[in-house]
Every structure is written in C-alpha cells, then in structure tokens.
Amino acid sequence: MASVYSTLTYWLVNHPNIANFTWTEGETLGSTVFFLSVVVSIYISATFILRNVMASLPSLGPRILKPITAIHSLILCLLSLIMAVGCTLSITSAPTTRFFHATCFPVDIEPKGPVFFWAQVFYLSKILEFGDTLLIILGKSFRRLSFLHVYHHATVLIMCFIWLRTRQSMFPVGVVTNSMVHVLMYGYYFMCAVGCRPRWKRLVTDFQLVQFVFGFGILALMLSQHFYGSGCSGIWGSYFTAAFNASLLALFFNFRSKNYVKKTTEMINKLA
Numbered sequence: 001m002a003s004v005y006s007t008l009t010y011w012l013v014n015h016p017n018i019a020n021f022t023w024t025e026g027e028t029l030g031s032t033v034f035f036l037s038v039v040v041s042i043y044i045s046a047t048f049i050l051r052n053v054m055a056s057l058p059s060l061g062p063r064i065l066k067p068i069t070a071i072h073s074l075i076l077c078l079l080s081l082i083m084a085v086g087c088t089l090s091i092t093s094a095p096t097t098r099f100f101h102a103t104c105f106p107v108d109i110e111p112k113g114p115v116f117f118w119a120q121v122f123y124l125s126k127i128l129e130f131g132d133t134l135l136i137i138l139g140k141s142f143r144r145l146s147f148l149h150v151y152h153h154a155t156v157l158i159m160c161f162i163w164l165r166t167r168q169s170m171f172p173v174g175v176v177t178n179s180m181v182h183v184l185m186y187g188y189y190f191m192c193a194v195g196c197r198p199r200w201k202r203l204v205t206d207f208q209l210v211q212f213v214f215g216f217g218i219l220a221l222m223l224s225q226h227f228y229g230s231g232c233s234g235i236w237g238s239y240f241t242a243a244f245n246a247s248l249l250a251l252f253f254n255f256r257s258k259n260y261v262k263k264t265t266e267m268i269n270k271l272a
C-alpha cells in the first residue's frame with residue numbers, strides 16, 4: 001500500500017515536470033486571452049454551422065459512431081481519474097498544505113508547482129470535452145444539443161483560464177470534485193456507448209448538483225478567510241466561478257425536474 005502511494009506521489013506530484021511546472025502567461029500552452037477567444041469562438045461557430053449542415057445530411061451510423069464515442073468517453077473517464085488523484089495528492093502531500101490552504105491561497109502566491117500543473121491539465125481537458133458536442137452533432141442527437149450543454153462547454157473553459165490567470169483560491173477543490181463527478185459521468189457515457197445503459201443515470205445528475213452546492217460551501221469558507229484573515233488570492237475569479245456555479249445549479253435543477261421528477265409523476269399517474 002505504501003509503495004503504491006509513493007509511486008503515485010512520484011508520478012503525479014514529485015516528477016520534475018510537475019513539481020517544477022510554472023504557469024506563465026504567453027508561454028504556457030493556451031495561456032493567452034487571444035488563444036481562449038479563438039478557441040471559444042471556433043467552438044460556438046462550429047457548433048452552430050455543423051448543426052445546420054448536419055440537419056440536411058444523414059447521421060453517421062452507430063457502427064462508426066459508437067466505437068469512437070466509447071473511446072472518447074473512456075479517455076475522459078481515465079483522464080478525470082488521474083486528475084482527481086493527482087490534484088488530491090498535490091494538496092495533501094505539500095509540506096505546508098492544510099485543508100484551509102487548499103481553499104485560500106496567499107495573495108502573493110506564484111502560479112507554480114503541482115496544483116497549478118493539474119489546473120493546467122484540467123483547463124486543456126475542457127478542450128478535449130468539445131468532442132462531446134461533435135459526437136452529438138454527428139449522431140444528429142439534436143435533443144441533447146441543449147443550451148445547458150453548449151453554454152457549459154464554452155463557459156467552463158473561460159472559467160478554468162480565469163482560475164489560472166487570477167490564481168483563484170478555490171480551484172484545487174474544484175479540480176478534485178469536478179474530476180470525480182466526471183469519472184462517473186464519462187463512465188456512464190462509456191457504458192451507454194458500449195450498449196449497456198446503466199440504471200444510475202439519475203445518480204450522475206444528483207452528484208453534479210451536489211458538486212455545485214458544495215462549491216458554495218467552499219466559497220463561504222474562502223470568503224470568511226478572505227475578509228477575516230490575511231486575504232485570499234483571485235477573489236474576482238471566485239466571484240466568476242460562483243456566478244457560473246449558480247447558473248449551472250439552476251439549469252441542472254431544470255434538467256432534473258424535466259428528466260426524472262416529471263417522468264416519475266407521469267408513471268404514477270398512469271398506474272393510478
């Protein structure tokens with residue numbers, strides 16, 4: 001057990017590429033406002049154009065689409081697991097780190113080291129998640145190309161960029177919780193793609209909702225340290241995250257009530 005822990009800690013925290021990582025604006029991959037604007041603009045316009053083009057074309061058959069979808073989901077499921085473990089170990093194994101440090105960086109923190117490395121991987125993984133939208137469009141599953149989906153995929157990238165740029169204090173907890181939820185979510189998508197649809201879809205949605213509520217708990221903890229302590233880094237980044245969290249909470253409540261609560265009520269009414 002101890003050797004598994006030390007091996008993981010070496011490869012996910014202490015490896016020189018991770019331990020010596022520095023996020024430098026203009027040098028690190030994807031670290032400019034220009035890059036972010038181009039990527040988000042391409043995502044939104046390509047989604048809009050491809051959706052209209054595909055409306056008049058036949059969908060890609062399931063024999064081609066399902067294996068690609070399965071591989072894409074499996075990659076994101078495994079990557080999410082690695083990010084969750086890597087970021088957790090980075091938080092817990094740092095000599096100066098306590099839980100409170102993971103929710104409140106000192107105001108003069110340098111964007112260096114393992115926690116920033118995992119935030120960068122998390123940021124880039126959100127570009128890989130754009131593949132979800134492409135798969136939905138190619139399969140002409142337009143019902144699933146909802147406002148929630150496109151808004152989430154575009155805005156989450158902006159949020160991750162702001163996390164790195166402002167050294168937002170709550171991001172370590174954000175990386176861990178969202179990656180854990182995405183292990184479950186991409187596990188669910190993977191199983192759907194290989195033809196064994198799990199019965200625990202609702203659990204995935206509930207965990208997504210719990211992560212947003214939990215985010216507000218962490219925000220309260222951070223704000224108390226910010227206003228009654230010596231201050232926390234990236235307060236404006238935290239406000240952006242809180243606003244995004246609130247919008248997702250509302251959209252997911254709506255999704256939940258449409259997909260589960262109404263269906264359950266309809267079933268009860270049919271049985272009565």
Ligand SMILES: CC(C)(COP(=O)(O)OP(=O)(O)OC[C@H]1O[C@@H](n2cnc3c(N)ncnc32)[C@H](O)[C@@H]1OP(=O)(O)O)[C@@H](O)C(=O)NCCC(=O)NCCSC(=O)CC(=O)O
Binds near residue numbers: 069149202
């Ligand atoms: C249970 C959910 C995760 C998914 O709900 P859905 O209604 O979209 O699920 P569903 O049952 O229709 O999905 C199964 C279908 O998705 C296909 N599928 C498989 N892998 C996929 C992938 N990587 N991206 C998109 N679709 C994929 C399967 O082949 C299957 O198709 P077929 O049916 O043809 O067999 C839900 O909680 C949810 O998040 N809904 C919002 C929609 C969304 O876009 N969510 C993801 C981004 S938001 C997010 O990620 C928030 C967060 O950060 O936590």
